[in-house]
Amino acid sequence: MGREGGLNDGQVGIVSATVDRSLFVIAGPGSGKTTASALRILKLIYVDGLDPLEIVATTFTRRAAAVLRSRIIEWGENIRARVLRTRRPVPPRFERLDFNQLRVGTIDSIAQDLLNEFRAAGAPRPTPVDTHVFAALMMAEGVRPTAAARSRRLCAFLESLGFNTYGGLLGLGGRAAALVEIRERLINDRVDRAALLAGAGRGAGDVSVGLSRALEAIETFEAVMREREIFDFAGLNEYFLEALGSGRMNDFLATVRFVLVDEYQDTNYLQESIYFALAAAARDNGGSICVVGDDDQSLYRFRGATVELFAGFRGRARDRVRIEATEIALNLNYRSTRNIVSLVDSFVRSDVIFQQARVIGKPALLHGAANEGELPLVGMFEDGKQLLAQEVANLIGRLVNGGRIRIADAEGRRHAIALDAERGSAGDIAILFDSTSEYRASGTERFPRLLRDELEALDPPIGVFNPRGQPLKKQAAVRRLLGLALLCLDPNGSILGSQRIGDPVLRELRGWRDDADAFLVSGPANLRRFVDSWQRRRATRPLRGNTNVSLSDLLYKLVTWIPAFQDDVEHLAWLEAIMRAVSAASLLRGFRGELIFAPGSLTDELATRSVADAIWRVFAPIADDVIEVEEDLLETLPRNRVNFMTIHQAKGLEFPVTIVDVGSELGDGRVSKPFKRYPTDPDRVHRMEDFFRPYSQIDLGNRTGQDRAFDDLTRKYFVAFSRAQDLLILVGHSVATTGISRSKKTMQSVATGWRRPSCAPAELWPWRGLSFLRRFR
Template structure:
């Protein structure tokens, strides 16, 4: 092997298997007189749930010496060329609030230095807090519109006048990003969340601003995937004959199939009559009405993917809309992958006994995974963001990205100090990721972690919001509802809502009481 140079970025999100691969490559490079370079930031390690272990980065020097017999040189890349001084100072302050967190950071790590040059306005960090998510959404939508298309947003602070407008930041909705712990627009109980209200409020403006949030709904619940899958089911299994013959289909999948079929039939009824002689209804009816005798007239077997691409021509939302294209890719990817490992290769076989068997196989390998939420959109497709849309995304999705204006949701969901949402703001236990790590580490050379699951959960939450707060170039705006900022009253007392994102530390101290360290608008 003639390999001489190995470069690994985002090393803080490396897992043990990846490390062993990198070390083998590094050994080969060293034998050829080459080098091995890793780059990372332990404060931005977010992927414990994928098996990443930040210890591999924080202890990289010792691990490299032990396994490769190489003493690496440490170069601190502490200059930030992205953000203003106010944002850099805010991130530095946040990173050192929690004393217990300092012990798991890289030893001797210097603070970030603001190194941005050129002509720019150094805005203070802002906050927008309202009584409820609906009011917050309406006011935030108006703010975004004024910044991007209107007269700008003006405010006064410390005797200085500021104006956030397209004269100061890039004037496009694409340059605005809304970051949340979860971008889902509905919760598990079907209640509307802040991203749902914001999408609607932005579209109801005099000059509507569309949103790009393909993770706002689970794939199986999106209108586009529902209609396409429902049309496919109506074509290949009219009357649910094959479906009803399958034992042990998950009840949740059957319920979703019924929902899909209903949406598909509603779409067929509402679809406008085309000028051409062959309509969507004609296409589906041609499949529905085929008889056992008629099946033998088909010249060849048909793949489910072929039927899907025919149907998509009648679903413009999956051709012209960027979110629709993301959903289409996920559905068709599931069909294409099925062809590699199934008996019938994702095809419907037009022979008496084989037809039902081939359709059953599609139920199990395509429709059931889609219906039960086992299929997700491709994150790689989200790296190229569309023009003229406000980006709504999870903090994990935003990692590595930057935007002129970043809005971080630090508590639009938190009305009270309820135990069910503590994992999002002030953990009481390690949670699934830490539990999985504990089960696996004991069987690996890493052995058990000396840090409790609860402490690791706090560490991860600090890192998550550090990533969020460090995404903006010009303006950082924290949003939430008022109880997060000022607490709430019960019958007996006034209570606060502990929240890492608003300056609480695991010892129960609130370092930013009332969030008086930011400018409220």
């Protein structure tokens, strides 16, 4: 079960803790926290006598929850089998143990399960939907029917928070996405809306009036969601907290004796309140709470995560629930080579100002002697993105096709780089970007697109997995599928033309129809007959009067003529995103994703309204970029493709070869988005924190927004660098090595080791020139 050599002192401290001993575990990357957590739970069950039902264990992602659960069950069953073979008499409880009764999952899944299990008579059965799908619902039910649809003052308010409203011309989808983000902030920070409106919303200024418009749209939307019993994850957690305090979950709380919270650094204030309610129950039942996390790996502030809650956990637990937690540090990294661990630790310790935001007295990250590889740290920097893409693609091609690449370290020793001869594949390589978008808004190709093209042009070609590289609306197969559906539903486009959905969205939808028309010309005859039957409303089976036809059924039928949706992993992710939008529409009032099929009639009023409903709730949100591919669709990565990932998506993963883009865009001399490399001001997330938190009881410090922006960038690249197991390669434009663009602008970047400007000038760039990185030539 354990690694060779057994557990280290920190892991032993976690596993051996008594039932009533609460722990605050600082777990660095690759430090064996999952092993220690699983063994702690098994010790509680087998040694301390806890029943699986008395344990609640939460993790941040479904993938992490599945790993923890499977490890507990596998090891637990192995222990039980050994006891049953060797011990007589066998304790009766050993035979009755049911590890499937463990409550292990994300806080959202556990909340949903418990709300259903302890649901009061007549209470709603929670139905959570994904964030991007929720934005589509906000567009239809919150923005469209209120003044938010046209309000320029709403745009002024959004601009004050850092949203780009394109000069007040932000479309309905953009307004909806912004309002969903604001609503999540209100809920996750437990903002007092009445106090907010009385304070920031007082007066006749554009921002004040805009705030009122925003709250009006949000509350209109929430009324519909309550009526339909629909929740997003923030609303689900809010409902769960209310249920915990209402008394109707007392039977559950009476059973809780141990609470494990993994990835606590990405907890928000609402979730902290839930965890403290569970911890108080465990305390009263003679049990404890164990929180595990790493403030240096907190990435989700944009989703409401509040890293300060982790750094201040011991004091907050003492003050709020009278729990004293013992601190344990897991600082031995068993994932990466010594060179990688040394780089990661020196990077996170380089910025003196950042140390003020870290857990006090945090120990250095040390090499755990499990990965004894000696490959040097590598850099690849070229004078243009195209050349860089060619060089990186050629390197990947040689590795994937069984080649060995030699490189010398600083002492002149030669090393051979190769994938595992038996198990190695393209999936062992991950390329991490700030954004995996393949095109700019202007249509210009970005580095991920250039690299994809170069990899696919190799002989043999190497596939890429990057389903979020382009918006759904730009994918040819998606346009073709949805265009065919529009041709079936609205033959002459008259229903579409009568909808007030905005010119950009209308042009997009008409473009889909044009693409589908072109496909029909060269497509199979049976597809043309199918579309013609729909357009003429000729039923393929006998019908008596009008009947309902599911939009999802129509789409699944059309998919059979687009083979890529059946055998390509990227297309499957796109199809799932579309179907989630259709599924969400089925939850709302109105036609619920159903189409009224009136045989022989194109003018039936009810049928026309059902098509218009589908346009508003499915087609228009996709055309307006409201619907995206959710990260949970990317949790299973194909082994035969190179993975293009955001750093956020890579959190919790590890790869033998990790390539991090630290500056492919620097050669453009772009300074329009400094918050992505070297912040000059607080960005949107930090502005929202500063605006809303005076009306919350979260009670945090007064670190400036700009410093928090620098902190978050440091954490992001700490996570990126620490994903590497054997080989870490930093890539970018050659400007990354000089810090000066062709136009003589200074191009600082946290990713290349620059410290924030409050540091002494002589100490701003300790990684000057990136000379410690070895080159292939």
